[in-house]
Amino acid sequence: MIDRVEKIYVTIGKNSTPKFTCFKVNYENGLIKIVPNNIENTDYQAIQEWAKIEGNNIIDPGA
Amino acid sequence: MAITRIGDPAIADVRGVNFRNIIINGNMSIAQRATSTSSANTQAYHCTDRWFNVGMSIGTWTISQSTEVPTGQGFAKSLKYDCTTAEASPSAGDQLHLSQRIEGQNLQYLLKGTSSAKSLTLSFWVKTNKTGTYQVNLRDKDNTRIIGKTYAVSSADTWEKKILTFDGDTTGTFDNDAANSLECEWFLGAGSTYTSGAVPTSWEAESSGDRAAGLTVNLGDSTSNEWYITGVQLEAGSQASDFEFLPHDVNLQRCYRYCYRINGNTTDEQQIGGYGFCTSSTNVNVSYTFHPPLRSVPSVSESNCKETFQGVNVSQYAIFDNDQPNLCNTLGLSFQPDSGSPFTSSDIAAIRLHNSASAFIMFDAEL
Numbered sequence: 001m002i003d004r005v006e007k008i009y010v011t012i013g014k015n016s017t018p019k020f021t022c023f024k025v026n027y028e029n030g031l032i033k034i035v036p037n038n039i040e041n042t043d044y045q046a047i048q049e050w051a052k053i054e055g056n057n058i059i060d061p062g063a
Numbered sequence: 064m065a066i067t068r069i070g071d072p073a074i075a076d077v078r079g080v081n082f083r084n085i086i087i088n089g090n091m092s093i094a095q096r097a098t099s100t101s102s103a104n105t106q107a108y109h110c111t112d113r114w115f116n117v118g119m120s121i122g123t124w125t126i127s128q129s130t131e132v133p134t135g136q137g138f139a140k141s142l143k144y145d146c147t148t149a150e151a152s153p154s155a156g157d158q159l160h161l162s163q164r165i166e167g168q169n170l171q172y173l174l175k176g177t178s179s180a181k182s183l184t185l186s187f188w189v190k191t192n193k194t195g196t197y198q199v200n201l202r203d204k205d206n207t208r209i210i211g212k213t214y215a216v217s218s219a220d221t222w223e224k225k226i227l228t229f230d231g232d233t234t235g236t237f238d239n240d241a242a243n244s245l246e247c248e249w250f251l252g253a254g255s256t257y258t259s260g261a262v263p264t265s266w267e268a269e270s271s272g273d274r275a276a277g278l279t280v281n282l283g284d285s286t287s288n289e290w291y292i293t294g295v296q297l298e299a300g301s302q303a304s305d306f307e308f309l310p311h312d313v314n315l316q317r318c319y320r321y322c323y324r325i326n327g328n329t330t331d332e333q334q335i336g337g338y339g340f341c342t343s344s345t346n347v348n349v350s351y352t353f354h355p356p357l358r359s360v361p362s363v364s365e366s367n368c369k370e371t372f373q374g375v376n377v378s379q380y381a382i383f384d385n386d387q388p389n390l391c392n393t394l395g396l397s398f399q400p401d402s403g404s405p406f407t408s409s410d411i412a413a414i415r416l417h418n419s420a421s422a423f424i425m426f427d428a429e430l
Contacts, residue, residue: 001105008381010397011346021383025362029105033364033427034382034396040241040359042429 001028002050006059008034018063023047084307085170086163086247087317088113089187089295091128091140095324096425099127101147108429111142112318115429118158121252122283123148131291133188133222137308141188141293144251144282151284158275159252159283161292164430166358167205167237167244173299175203180231185247186303187295189214190222193288195280198262199227202246202269206235209269211262213277224294226303232266241358243430247297250275251282251290320355321429327367327422336368336414336424337396344404347412349396356392357428363396367422368414394426 004026009018023035025047035043050056093112100109104123109116111128129143142161150157173181185199193216200211212227237244250257253275260272267273282288294306309317327334339349363382381397396414400406416422 010381010383011342019383022381024381031364033362034380035362036360036382038360041362042359043362043427 002026002046002056003028004059005047005050005056006061009061009063020063023058082307083298083304085165085183085245085297085299086113086295087321088314089293090138090306090308090314091142091293092311093315093318094128094140095318095322099125101125104148108322108427111140112322113163113429114142115162115164117160117162117248118252120157121153121159121254121281122146122150129291131190132293133190133224136188136294137306138188138293141190141291144288144290146283146286146288149284149286149288151281153252153254153281153283155254155256157252157254158250158257160248160250160275162246162248163295164204164243165245165247166241166430168239168241170237170244171239173231173237175232176206176234176236178233180233181299182228182231182301183297183299184226184228184301184303185212185295185297186224186226186306187292188222188224189216189290189292190220191216191282191288191290192219193280193282193290194219196277197280198250198275198277200246200248200250200263200274201229202248203232203235203237203266204243204246205238207269208232208235208266209263209273210266211264211273211277213262222291228301228303230265234266248274249292250278252280252284253278316355319353320358322425322427323353323357323361324423324425325416327416327419329418329420331418334416334418334422336365336416338411338413339396341406341408341410341412343408344406345399347398347406349398349412349414351394351396351426353392353394353426357394357426358430359428361394361426361428363394363424363426365424367417367419368424 006024008022010021011018025033091111103109103126106117106119109126125145127143129141132138196213196215198213202209210229214225257275260276262277263273325336337349383395
């Protein structure tokens, strides 16, 4: 079960602007997964379902 | 001009490898994630590759790759469910089943949704102490349709081969993509949400109450219960052919499309999980190239492998994709130090797995 989801921003090249690329997902059993911002990924789909539940929010720290 | 076959007809009739089995890892020989997972009570890919342990809300289980196999059939491994905490009375929404999900682009030749739709035959070996009637379904995930069959386990603790043929479906085509189009599921336990209907013996719009309507057992009702399965084959047509044994490397390659895992070990301190370079004093990028291409951009998880950049502790890492959708050949991982600016730009860096059997880095693109 997902416990916490946070957006992660990455600077890919030199001098480039940090870009939102993935989520850091903490699960209740202690597992941590880095999940791509990609609709075809099954964990991404699970995050979207999780976020629909009232009280669940994706943390966005910004770039 | 007529073509005449020459040579020994007996040899010509031997079935070779032609990838007729739609199921991947049907002989349960590949288990990258774990050969045994105890205390399993949440749905996940716990053990053998491609086999999704779904529901898991009835009881607690040890799910393992077992050497218990039917004699003389050529199998070396099976998948075993062993109940370790029983739940005799499932709640309405509880479920326990095993499934495999299949990409739509691998199913186009079945001509589903046309007047020429092909029937499918499922064969598998099963053994359990829990006799009774079980249900298997094929679920069309693109059109929310279902067909099901029941099978009886009549002899306790005895391997039995089951063969079930499902009609072709003239309604609803499978999407030609890398998403989940067909799910083959074996129900082992269910609450009333899944048992209140009728077995869908013909293709129909899916109703939850039909999915386990023919199930007369609850495998989770006793810690004495075990269930084994191997030799799973799903093929076009109305006849079951002999199981299609693939060479181990071919089977492994097929599994790599959905999961690629590098494991550490207790003796090798220099097990490398990937190479890259420092893009700045605070960032390291490591790239991976996957053969075969992963099904989709993967999720990444690891244990005991990320804090070894030049002795720097790293806890923040991220992922970025270098490819177009459906062509995930390469992937980048970006790592940042816990504090300071310890890296030297353009230096080579590596992910090193600790000398621990529990160390791993895993790329998961499962359905």
